[in-house]
Amino acid sequence: xxxxxxxxxxxxxxxxxxxxxxxxxxxxxxxxxxxxxxxxxxxxxxxxxxxxxxxxxxxxxxxxxxxxxxxxxxxxxxxxxxxxxxxxxxxxxxxxxxxxxxxxxxxxxxxxxxxxxxxxxxxxxxxxxxxxxxxxxxxxxxxxxxxxxxxxxxxxxxxxxxxxxxxxxxxxxxxxxxxxxxxxxxxxxxxxxxxxxxxxxxxxxxxxxxxxxxxxxxxxxxxxxxxxxxxxxxxxxxxxxxxxxxxxxxxxxxxxxxxxxxxxxxxxxxxxxxxxxxxxxxxxxxxxxxxxxxxxxxxxxxxxxxxxxxxxxxxxxxxxxxxxxxxxxxxxxxxxxxxxxxxxxxxx
Numbered sequence: 001x002x003x004x005x006x007x008x009x010x011x012x013x014x015x016x017x018x019x020x021x022x023x024x025x026x027x028x029x030x031x032x033x034x035x036x037x038x039x040x041x042x043x044x045x046x047x048x049x050x051x052x053x054x055x056x057x058x059x060x061x062x063x064x065x066x067x068x069x070x071x072x073x074x075x076x077x078x079x080x081x082x083x084x085x086x087x088x089x090x091x092x093x094x095x096x097x098x099x100x101x102x103x104x105x106x107x108x109x110x111x112x113x114x115x116x117x118x119x120x121x122x123x124x125x126x127x128x129x130x131x132x133x134x135x136x137x138x139x140x141x142x143x144x145x146x147x148x149x150x151x152x153x154x155x156x157x158x159x160x161x162x163x164x165x166x167x168x169x170x171x172x173x174x175x176x177x178x179x180x181x182x183x184x185x186x187x188x189x190x191x192x193x194x195x196x197x198x199x200x201x202x203x204x205x206x207x208x209x210x211x212x213x214x215x216x217x218x219x220x221x222x223x224x225x226x227x228x229x230x231x232x233x234x235x236x237x238x239x240x241x242x243x244x245x246x247x248x249x250x251x252x253x254x255x256x257x258x259x260x261x262x263x264x265x266x267x268x269x270x271x272x273x274x275x276x277x278x279x280x281x282x283x284x285x286x287x288x289x290x291x292x293x294x295x296x297x298x299x300x301x302x303x304x305x306x307x308x309x310x311x312x313x314x315x316x317x318x319x320x321x322x323x324x325x326x327x328x329x330x331x332x333x334x335x336x337x338x339x340x341x342x343x344x345x346x347x348x
Contacts, residue, residue, distance in 0.1 A: 004330035005294065006305040008042035009035050009322065010078045010191065010222055013055040013062065014311065017255050021055035025062070027315050029069045034319060036073040038326035042106060043070070044078030044307065050119040052253040053244075060093040067101040076106025078187070078222070078307065079169040082137050083111060084123050088156055091144030095159025107145075108187060109138065110169040135178060142166065165213075167220065176200040183211025187220035188301075191309040194281035197221065201301040221297060222307040224282035227324035228317070231285040237321075238284045239263050241311040245275045258313045291328045298332075 011031065015024040032043045043066060047059040056062060059077050067075040080090060090107075097105045111134040143149060144156035145164050168179040168186050171193035179186035186204050190197045201219055208217040224241060228234035236259045243257040246267055260266070267275065283293030294306060308325055312318045 004333045005298065006041045007325060007329045008044060008074075008220070008305060008307045009040050010044050010046065010307045010309040011056070012046045012048065012309070012311075014256050015053050015055055017053075017257075024055045025065070028062070029066060030315070031319065031322065032066045032070050032073065032075070035322060035326075036070050038323055039330070040073060040322075040326065041305065042074040042076060042307070044076050044106065044108060046078050047081050047084070047110075049084075049123065053255040060097065063105070064097055064100065067097065067104060072104075074104050074106050075101070076167075077108045079108030079110040079167070081112055082109045082134060082141065084120075087137055087141035088144055088154065088159075090141055091156035091159035091162075094164045095145065095156055095162040098162040098164050099158050105164055106167060107164045108167045108169050109141075111175065112171075134174075138166075138168075138178075170200065172196050173200055173203055176204040177207060180204045180207040180217070181209055183209050183214050185214065185218040185220065187222060187307060189222050190281040191222045191224045191307075192278050194279075195277065197281060198300060201303070205302055217302070218305070219301060219303045220305040220307055221301055221303040222309060223297065224279060224284075225290060225293075225308045225310055225321065225325055226282070226284045226312060227287060227290045227321045227328070229286065231289055234284045234286065234289070234321075236261060237312050237317055238282065240313045241279065241282075242275055244311065245278050246271055249274055256311075256313055287324055287328050290325060291332060294325075294328065295332055 009031065011028050013024050013028050015021060035043055045059050045062045045066070046056050048054045049057050059080060063075050063077060082090065094105060094107050143152070144159050145162055148155060148160055166184060168175045168184055169189060170176055170186070171189040173196060176186055176188070180203065188197055188200050204219055205217050210216065226234050226237050228237055239259045240257055242263055243266070244254055248254050249271060283290050283297070297303060297306065308322065310318050310321045312321060
């Protein structure tokens, strides 16, 4: 987006009930092509394994497919769960993607498994890992993506010297602190874990150390957004992600469900509190309401960019929401810039 607040797309390649992955992937391609036209900066794909209704497990493959169907938008991972993979393999995959689509590939990295205990075992991930080894894995990966080091025995080919841009992802303070120490961009996953958003943003800005990658902090915030013609319609559409999280809490198949007029008869007070604790950062409403929500978010966090996750039952409602957000984002440039300046100054 050339003017206004920088906004990007986070896509989980959601499948409709009783359909296979091909239609979901086709919808993702359509969304990416439209997002490119509407001025979105990036199109990121998540990594989730063995989750009913999501077709985003082979993230690098999807990135290549989406990049091949678009021309200018950056395409990347939001994110690759690094403990699931050998750093050499990740470097080779993203080095290849960078060779195919130079200057358009992003590598967002997370430290969570992206699945349950049984999935971790199926991925051949060590069950002794806790995420504490993430800094060492990251250092190994950065070595494979950068210049060849003296006495380096193993080289990533492709990968070496590709310098694919890395962003650390997180939902707690761990990756915020690591990104700040290494001088890397940081993306916070407020779209499903909003409780530590403000603490992580504060820590990242306050402890940031300039590097050859960045001279000042670059914070990205992932947030659920649904925009519609009216607040009421947007709230009705919002019952789809509410139902999805409710089924996750109940350990039911997490499929996409149509919106309902009211959730009151579908959940208990305890379940409502649990679901909304995960969706507490969501921005839902008309263009005016969404603008107010985005302005408040960047003022409170100093975010330089917002990554939009929109979960609606129909593709048409999703497209409309993303188009509305693009229109809104173009109108809040000053608020975004002033917030970034204030927080950057406070960090030094």
